[in-house]
Amino acid sequence: xxxxxxxxxxxxxxxxxxxxxxxxxxIVIVAFAGFxxxxxxxxxxxxxxxxxxxxxxxxxxxxxxxxxxxxxxxxLAFGYRLAEWPMAELADDSQATRIAVCDGLADGARSVExxxxxxxxxxxxxxxxxxxxxxxxxRAPAVLVDCRAEGWQP
Numbered sequence: 435x436x437x438x439x440x441x442x443x444x445x446x447x448x449x450x451x452x453x454x455x456x457x458x459x460x461i462v463i464v465a466f467a468g469f470x471x472x473x474x475x476x477x478x479x480x481x482x483x484x485x486x487x488x489x490x491x492x493x494x495x496x497x498x499x500x501x502x503x504x505x506x507x508x509x510l511a512f513g514y515r516l517a518e519w520p521m522a523e524l525a526d527d528s529q530a531t532r533i534a535v536c537d538g539l540a541d542g543a544r545s546v547e548x549x550x551x552x553x554x555x556x557x558x559x560x561x562x563x564x565x566x567x568x569x570x571x572x573r574a575p576a577v578l579v580d581c582r583a584e585g586w587q588p
Contacts, residue, residue, distance in 0.1 A: 486562045491521035495543045496552035505543055514542030521555050524579050536581035540588060551588055555579040
């Protein structure tokens with residue numbers, strides 16, 4: 435009591451409780467169903483088992499002198515990052531899509547002052563092995579798409 439007046443309870447009302455319970459239920463259902471819908475997630479990044487082998491996709495730029503340089507996505511402007519997703523699907527995409535991805539990768543490389551005469555998309559298979567008590571990563575890169583060979587023009 436404050437000055438003889440009775441204050442209302444600080445406990446949440448029925449609407450707030452219903453909202454919180456519903457929100458938590460949706461999070462649990464989405465996580466167990468494995469469904470990805472922003473802002474909900476299935477938490478795959480932390481819950482998926484990782485084996486000793488993985489496949490990734492990398493871009494390499496080739497300058498006018500034939501020097502190959504890996505294109506590190508973290509060095510690019512934000513609009514050019516996360517290029518691994520479209521690169522992973524290039525083998526099954528049309529030639530027009532492959533050329534569009536080549537254009538995007540080249541534009542990203544040029545945004546950080548690179549000379550780009552060609553872009554190579556590599557499919558990299560990595561295997562973690564224990565050799566003489568130490569862990570080593572075996573890398574086996576293979577050219578998935580050679581942009582010049584696809585008809586791309588710098």
